[in-house]
Amino acid sequence: MNTDKIRSVLNMLFLILAVASVVVYFACDDYKVFMYTCVTAISVKVIEFFIRFTNR
Numbered sequence: 001m002n003t004d005k006i007r008s009v010l011n012m013l014f015l016i017l018a019v020a021s022v023v024v025y026f027a028c029d030d031y032k033v034f035m036y037t038c039v040t041a042i043s044v045k046v047i048e049f050f051i052r053f054t055n056r
Helices: 003-027 031-054
Strands: none
Touching: 003 031
8 A cells, every 4th residue: 555545544534533532522521531532643643754754
């Protein structure tokens, strides 16, 4: 699979998780759910970041 395509999928996943984090922050009373969602979004973005700079 092409690395540009992988990066695009990871970016879309990050955007979805970022929006989900905002929704969970305002919708849920449990702070842990927000933290799990937010940490997952950040982890996806970090993976995409490493893919971007290791393929130069």
